[in-house]
Amino acid sequence: MATTRVNPVDKHDVRRRALAESALRTLGELGYAKASLREIATNSEFSHGMVHYYFADKLELIVYCVRYYKETCVTRYDGVVSASQSADELLDAFAAKLCETIVDEAPMHRLWYDLRAQSMFEESLREAVTQIDRTLESMIWRVVTRYAELGGRAVTVPQHAAYGILDGVFQQALLAYLGSDAPEAALDALRSEVRTLVPLLVG
Amino acid sequence: MATTRVNPVDKHDVRRRALAESALRTLGELGYAKASLREIATNSEFSHGMVHYYFADKLELIVYCVRYYKETCVTRYDGVVSASQSADELLDAFAAKLCETIVDEAPMHRLWYDLRAQSMFEESLREAVTQIDRTLESMIWRVVTRYAELGGRAVTVPQHAAYGILDGVFQQALLAYLGSDAPEAALDALRSEVRTLVPLLVG
DNA sequence: CGGCGTTCTGGACGATTGTCAAGATTTTTC
DNA sequence: GAAAAATCTTGACAATCGTCCAGAACGCCG
CATH class of the missing domain: 1.10.10.60 (Homeodomain-like)
Structure with a gap:
């Protein structure tokens, strides 16, 4: 049947x-x-x-696993993008969501960074990593452009750079969160840095 | 004797x-x-x-090896810091040096990122990684503060954030350099992004 | 020269790895 | 309900791993 x-x-x-x-x-x-x-x-x-x-x-x-996980990842901030009414509100919600996912899914994030590092040695991982990286980049781009739009301004850095920056501070926060005995401090630092840096990316 | x-x-x-x-x-x-x-x-x-x-x-x-290598690493940009006479000159020299080390020492850099990722799983790696990370942070900080000084301005982001940003775009460039079949494009992007971003970090 | 501590070699160990295959079990098809 | 195809289990395989160790080779000092 x-x-x-x-x-x-x-x-x-x-x-x-x-x-x-x-x-x-x-x-x-x-x-x-x-x-x-x-x-x-x-x-x-x-x-x-x-x-x-x-x-x-x-x-x-492993590739299937990370692809599967990141599938659900790339829409994580779409909610805050569409729900936020002002630039400041978006910024706060975004920062909060970043911290939330560090707390809730730290093992998944470190696995991603592990895999990405391995892809620098293992040729066969590169395609999947590159593809995932691209979707993460546009995920961040949606947040940043919406933030600029709500503030009536334009983003002054290329998409690639915006992702590099935020991924850098996120990775740093994850590292500190997992490594230090004061995980809260890492989250506070991330929150504060996101609120400082994202405004710098728009005119 | x-x-x-x-x-x-x-x-x-x-x-x-x-x-x-x-x-x-x-x-x-x-x-x-x-x-x-x-x-x-x-x-x-x-x-x-x-x-x-x-x-x-x-x-x-492994820890000894990476410590040994990074020892020689942390003074890499001190030359350009002390030699540069103007902010623009410093910026160009810094960007050039970043590209140079990607070309010359890509295997060492990917090893560092590998080890840092492993430290998120392996407790016993954390102390060494944290310590190296700190020295890299202050290495970057010397560059950024000197750049601000030469331009007669002040850095507007915390030391921690400055490192996170530049490490993020550097890592991205390394990944692209090793992964793509157009390595030059990755270097060009890095150069351009550094010249865009560092000025954003000062008033 | 002979004894001794340091330095170094190369083989062996048990444990673990990814992979595979033969057979048991279940599900599907006619 | 039987045949066929799929799903799954279990045990075994060669290879490789980190580690250890007995002893050779070395340099130093009395």
Whole structure:
């Protein structure tokens, strides 16, 4: 029956997503290098052979996982963009959201930075990393341009630079958040720096 | 004799430095995770047992290596700082030096970013990473404050933020330089962005 | 020269890795 | 309901890893 029959491709992908969701927990905990396929499988409801049934090798799994996670990531700030009525409101909401995701999803973010660093050594990771990086760049660009628009001004730095800047301070905050024994201070610094820097990017 | 007799501690450290110098080549080529102690030893004039004679374990070796390399790194821009007579000259020289080090030492830089990412997972790396990060921060700060001074203005962003910004765009440039098939474009973008952004950091 | 501490070698160890394959189990199809 | 295809389990594989160690080679001093 066409109604009950599930497209095998979809079913296959549903399983891959379930696997990815489990794997992301272990990957976020151990990082790319130290997370073995066995450890990933053990910390999940699946057997280690099943991982290989759905993914050709470790790289394919990891790339799929990060792609899967970042998929939900790139719309994170679209809510605050469309909800904010003024430039200041947008800025505060944006900064708050940045801090929120550091607190809630620090393991995922460090995994992303890990993978991006690995892509500088591992050729086969580059395509996925480049693609994700581009979507993150336009995500940031939507925030910055909307901020400028609400303030009746124009952005004075190129899209590429805007992302580089905010990614830099975000990464710094993540590092400090995970490393220091005063995580709150890292968040405060990030909040304050975003409020200082974003206005600099518009005329 | 006190004059001819070499301090054993010094001799020991001379050897460690020689080992580090060799190891850095392999580490820069393969990255932290994929560079095994055997591979490091093979690509050097030393045996793999000797690595363990001078370093307790892999982590100690890697930390020593990156510390050793960054030691020579943190004074990279001091020359342009003291030589430049005007703000514009400093800016150009700084941007040029950034591009130069990407071309000449890309493997070392990606190793640093690799190690910094690993420190978000591996507790025992954090102290060294944090310390290096601080010295890089003040290195950048010397450049930015001198630039402001030469222009008769003051820096309007905190030291921490200035480093975050420039590290962000530098990392982006390194990624693009290593990843794209048009490395020159990445350098051009970096140059242009530095010339756009640094002026934004001063009043 | 002989003894001794330092330096260095190269093999061996157990553990872990990614990968694979043969068979059990389940689901689908006719 | 049987045949066929898919899904999944389990155990095994060769390779590689970090680490350790027994002993060779070295330099130094009495």
